[in-house]
Amino acid sequence: MKKNDNHNEKNAKEGDLELNKSNATDQFLTTNQGVKINDNNNSLKAGERGASLLEDFILREKITHFDHERIPERIVHARGSAAHGYFELYNSMEKYTKAGFLNDTNTKTPVFVRFSTVAGSRGSTDLARDVRGFSVKFYTQEGNYDLVGNNMPVFFIQDAMKFPDLIHAVKPEPHNEIPQAASAHDTFWDFISLMPESMHMIMWVMSDRAIPRSLRMMEGFGVHTFRFINDKNESHFVKFHWKPKLGMHSVLWDEAQKISGKNSDFHKQDLWEAIDSGNFPEWELGVQIIPESDEHKFDFDLLDPTKLIPEELVPVTIIGKMVLNRNPDNFFAETEQVAFHPGHVVPGIDFTNDPLLQGRLFSYTDTQLSRLGSPNFHEIPINRTIAPMHNNQRDGHMRQEIATGKVSYHPNSLGGGCPFQAKIDEGGFASFNERIDAHKIRERSDSFSDHFSQAKLFYDSQTAIEQEHIIKALSFELGKVETVAIRERMLGLLSEIDKILANKVAKELGMVVPKEAKKPINHGVGADDDHIKHEPKIVKQNIEISDALSILKNPPPISTIATRQIAFLCCDGVNAASIKNMKLALKDAGAVVKIIAPHLGTILSEEGIEISVDQSYLIAASVLFDGVFIPAGKEILKLKDIKEVKEFITDSYKHCKYIATENQGTDVLKSILNKENVNDAGLLISETIGDKNLASSFVNALTKHRFWEREAKS
Ligand code: HDE
Numbered sequence: 001m002k003k004n005d006n007h008n009e010k011n012a013k014e015g016d017l018e019l020n021k022s023n024a025t026d027q028f029l030t031t032n033q034g035v036k037i038n039d040n041n042n043s044l045k046a047g048e049r050g051a052s053l054l055e056d057f058i059l060r061e062k063i064t065h066f067d068h069e070r071i072p073e074r075i076v077h078a079r080g081s082a083a084h085g086y087f088e089l090y091n092s093m094e095k096y097t098k099a100g101f102l103n104d105t106n107t108k109t110p111v112f113v114r115f116s117t118v119a120g121s122r123g124s125t126d127l128a129r130d131v132r133g134f135s136v137k138f139y140t141q142e143g144n145y146d147l148v149g150n151n152m153p154v155f156f157i158q159d160a161m162k163f164p165d166l167i168h169a170v171k172p173e174p175h176n177e178i179p180q181a182a183s184a185h186d187t188f189w190d191f192i193s194l195m196p197e198s199m200h201m202i203m204w205v206m207s208d209r210a211i212p213r214s215l216r217m218m219e220g221f222g223v224h225t226f227r228f229i230n231d232k233n234e235s236h237f238v239k240f241h242w243k244p245k246l247g248m249h250s251v252l253w254d255e256a257q258k259i260s261g262k263n264s265d266f267h268k269q270d271l272w273e274a275i276d277s278g279n280f281p282e283w284e285l286g287v288q289i290i291p292e293s294d295e296h297k298f299d300f301d302l303l304d305p306t307k308l309i310p311e312e313l314v315p316v317t318i319i320g321k322m323v324l325n326r327n328p329d330n331f332f333a334e335t336e337q338v339a340f341h342p343g344h345v346v347p348g349i350d351f352t353n354d355p356l357l358q359g360r361l362f363s364y365t366d367t368q369l370s371r372l373g374s375p376n377f378h379e380i381p382i383n384r385t386i387a388p389m390h391n392n393q394r395d396g397h398m399r400q401e402i403a404t405g406k407v408s409y410h411p412n413s414l415g416g417g418c419p420f421q422a423k424i425d426e427g428g429f430a431s432f433n434e435r436i437d438a439h440k441i442r443e444r445s446d447s448f449s450d451h452f453s454q455a456k457l458f459y460d461s462q463t464a465i466e467q468e469h470i471i472k473a474l475s476f477e478l479g480k481v482e483t484v485a486i487r488e489r490m491l492g493l494l495s496e497i498d499k500i501l502a503n504k505v506a507k508e509l510g511m512v513v514p515k516e517a518k519k520p521i522n523h524g525v526g527a528d529d530d531h532i533k534h535e536p537k538i539v540k541q542n543i544e545i546s547d548a549l550s551i552l553k554n555p556p557p558i559s560t561i562a563t564r565q566i567a568f569l570c571c572d573g574v575n576a577a578s579i580k581n582m583k584l585a586l587k588d589a590g591a592v593v594k595i596i597a598p599h600l601g602t603i604l605s606e607e608g609i610e611i612s613v614d615q616s617y618l619i620a621a622s623v624l625f626d627g628v629f630i631p632a633g634k635e636i637l638k639l640k641d642i643k644e645v646k647e648f649i650t651d652s653y654k655h656c657k658y659i660a661t662e663n664q665g666t667d668v669l670k671s672i673l674n675k676e677n678v679n680d681a682g683l684l685i686s687e688t689i690g691d692k693n694l695a696s697s698f699v700n701a702l703t704k705h706r707f708w709e710r711e712a713k714s
Helices: 057-067 160-170 186-193 196-205 253-262 266-276 331-336 355-371 453-460 464-479 484-497 499-509 576-588 636-641 643-654 664-672 692-702 709-713
Strands: 080-089 108-117 132-140 143-150 226-229 235-244 282-291 317-326 565-569 592-597 601-604 610-613 627-630 658-662 683-686
Touching: 080 132, 080 266, 080 331, 108 317, 143 235, 160 186, 160 355, 186 484, 196 453, 196 484, 253 464, 253 643, 266 317, 453 484, 464 484, 464 499, 464 709, 484 499, 565 576, 565 643, 576 592, 576 658, 576 692, 592 610, 627 643, 627 664, 627 692, 636 643, 636 664, 643 658, 643 664, 658 664, 658 692, 664 683, 683 692
Parallel strands: 565 592, 565 627, 627 658, 658 683
Antiparallel strands: 080 108, 080 317, 108 132, 132 143, 226 235, 235 282, 282 317, 601 610
């Protein structure tokens, strides 16, 4: 992408007030018309105490522009974080698709990726329990291809017709705009309790997938079944997967809530800092490929977006990798103005008749018209294709291109026939020649009627710890619902998935599971019972457990603690050698160490060495860190009386984090945690100061992210 030249800080040293004007002669402040401004502090007035004059074009231009700085935020996925990078192909996919960027292993395709939460406004918190958007714009030689997916492989609804209802239900309630970014309220669960088709997605949203530790540590999915088309015009069905190199990690719900208060930009900052420090996040692109002839081979319909294809049935083939290596230069110009569209496809990729996907194909252009204000949104730098672009579309608000000549129609002879249509073998896009012979109806296929089997598959595939998190999440969310009848309906639906799950949630709610699941008013299918063509049903699946669905059953492909944040709890009188040894080991392994102390500035070690402090206890919080070290030190025991330190250690312990201590540091731990808890293999303790073995065991332990056994025990 071409960078903007409007750098105000071009020749200035960071924070330096002594700007050297002689080096910055091209940096005069000007109006938007390029007129140099002589006074940017005072408006034009009739006398120094007089009224402002309408004639002041400089003031008017500045304020008018300011008044219009905001554009409507996205109705969904408003809060986003993005980065630039590239995609590299491992093996040619030409057997399946003619898409150039999936054929040529020598091409590095530039990408721009935007992650988002769905329900919250632009200013909401990163750690809301929510689906995350995972949108990738590939700037291919044959035009832009957008893979506009989520971090969960299924969706709440089966038909685009229900999308506005879903979003109205999940967004803050319209009368009081509460709650922001959270689904824990009556309208959402009212809708869900009447839509059994949402049950599979609800299991995902109530799982730890909805509260990732980092955007760099979550999977991505294309969700719908798409088609690959090869140069013989043969079609294969395809599902897209993004697998993070750092593996999948999540935070606990208690942490998520606290992080929202301590740093609502936790994910945004994490992504930014990782890229800024050269720790470029990577994902591998995987595909599940299904021959056309296998379309009806499964226990579910490939066109139903509430279903996934278990990896055990169709393995995911890894075909390439994506690296994010550059932060945006300007949030508004790039992250905000980027316009994704599942209909931005290139030859070799095509759609299926998934009724949710079909609705999306209409929606995304429409939304850009009101959000970006013009059909010329493709001319905004971040949206421009790198492929040559010629057509006869003209004019409109904010047109950038100055089209020359008098010909803007096709066919023409006056323009030499340009621009020409491309034949298929010249790279022209032609839709897959699918045979359709059908009645015009408003109906849902009977093959879409099983709403519980995959919800059960997901739940059954989790470890006991993960199942417990789902139970807690449901108890929390439904506990916030005030209407008892909604909670009751939900318990009925949950009992269709798993009786123990439903009973445990019921117990937390002080209720009993209804004997029979209450029949939702309309099964989400029609306005009244007359329209119900197909009762919900359960189809026995030919797979009972899919390990790929669990986070904890899938350790990261690479064992690293790079970019992990480790807190060193310190004060005056700390032992500098103890800090130095541990810091070295952690930094060598790529972790980020922060010295925390009662005040900013410096502290004095017992050896008389000044140590710089990164954060004070007022600012730091355990939930913002992955691990904790309490070093040795003659006066370190003073920490046990600091309220924030007590909270720090208690929270770290409660959230199953690894804690290392050396010598007197162990006494701080012992005095804050009760004795029994100190016998815990997640606590790494050494009597020796500067213990190299302790440091390497701590590094090793941190690769596991959490000491889950602690939670299982409690
Ligand atoms: Fe979207 N969706 N969506 N969606 N969606 C938008 O487009 C819509 C759906 C997804 O980072 C909007 O530019 C309809 C599924 C992502 O800029 C809007 C339906 C999936 C993003 C829209 C769906 C998604 C959006 C709002 C049902 C996962 C953020 C702003 C038929 C596969 C893109 C915008 C970004 C954004 C409509 C369902 C993913 C209004 C009508 C399923 C990641 O056009």
